[in-house]
Amino acid sequence: MKISRLLLLALVVGTALFSGCANGNLARVKPWERATLADYTMRSDRDPLHTAMAEHVFFSRETAAGGRGVGGSGCGCN
Amino acid sequence: MARADVKVGETFPAFVAAGVVNLAGGDLPATAGRVVLVDFWASWCAPCKASFPAMAKLHADYAGRGLVIAAVGIDEKPAAATAFWKKLAPPFATLHDPEQKLVKQVVVPTMPTSYLLGRDGRVRFIHEGFHGDATDREIRKEIELLLAEKNKPS
Numbered sequence: 001m002k003i004s005r006l007l008l009l010a011l012v013v014g015t016a017l018f019s020g021c022a023n024g025n026l027a028r029v030k031p032w033e034r035a036t037l038a039d040y041t042m043r044s045d046r047d048p049l050h051t052a053m054a055e056h057v058f059f060s061r062e063t064a065a066g067g068r069g070v071g072g073s074g075c076g077c078n
Numbered sequence: 079m080a081r082a083d084v085k086v087g088e089t090f091p092a093f094v095a096a097g098v099v100n101l102a103g104g105d106l107p108a109t110a111g112r113v114v115l116v117d118f119w120a121s122w123c124a125p126c127k128a129s130f131p132a133m134a135k136l137h138a139d140y141a142g143r144g145l146v147i148a149a150v151g152i153d154e155k156p157a158a159a160t161a162f163w164k165k166l167a168p169p170f171a172t173l174h175d176p177e178q179k180l181v182k183q184v185v186v187p188t189m190p191t192s193y194l195l196g197r198d199g200r201v202r203f204i205h206e207g208f209h210g211d212a213t214d215r216e217i218r219k220e221i222e223l224l225l226a227e228k229n230k231p232s
Contacts, residue, residue: 031189032152032181038122077189078125078207 031077038075083185086201090116090193096180098150098173101163107146107171109199113224115217117149117192118181121162126190129208130166136217137170143225148173152181152189194220197227 029037036042045051058064084090093106100106117133119126130149137147147170153159159174175181184193187206194203194217203220205213 030182031186031191032118032120032178034189035120035122035154075120075122075189077123078209 034075034077038077083183084193084201086204088201089199090114090195090201091180091183093148093150093173093180096175096183097177098175098180101151101160101172101174106173107148109146109148109195111197112144112146113197113221114146114148114195114199115192115221116195117147117190118184118186119149119151119162119190121151121153121158123189125208127162127166128210129190129192129213130168132208132210132214134169136214136221137168139218140221140225141170145221145225147171150175150180152178154178192217194224196224 040046044054055065093109098106115133115136117129119129133147133149136145141147149168149170149172151159151162151172151174153162153174156174156176163172190208192205192208193201194205196202202224203217205217207213
């Protein structure tokens, strides 16, 4: 009984917290506004040594590999 | 699927009203009564750059039959658009939407997006993104279809 009440409370709080995400007025970057995202300085892999070190850390600590970066030349194009 | 304001069947907004200019100087291409391929590009968009040789080939194959290609750049920095145009030197009309008025009216779903217009100025086909040969094949079929259509009153 206690668990189901806690679950219900968690559901209610979660719904209240995340209902804002369904708001159609949230600011979104339009396709024609993505010039800055495509800039070279926005790439997380622009330095090969730093990239190698970061990948080593991710793998060592989290057993995670890849899955980073932005598609479509950094601007999310295509 | 991203939302787009100009849909198939609707009239495409006029270039002149949006302040679009020709990067080569001079007049905008004449589009009344013609089959038109409007392509939105940007200097920072890699798929856009990849699509230019394909559009140059379309121009070579179909301009003689009446196809007009109008590539509209939406760079906020005119110098970036000009540098891109000079570097690629496309044979078709390359325009610039300096205040992004046209692209905001059309609301492209992604970059690049191209619109094939019939002779009546209405949008007949929309292509989101550029996917190499697959996009090229589809566009060619559609251009053939539209060029075969007789002049229709708007």
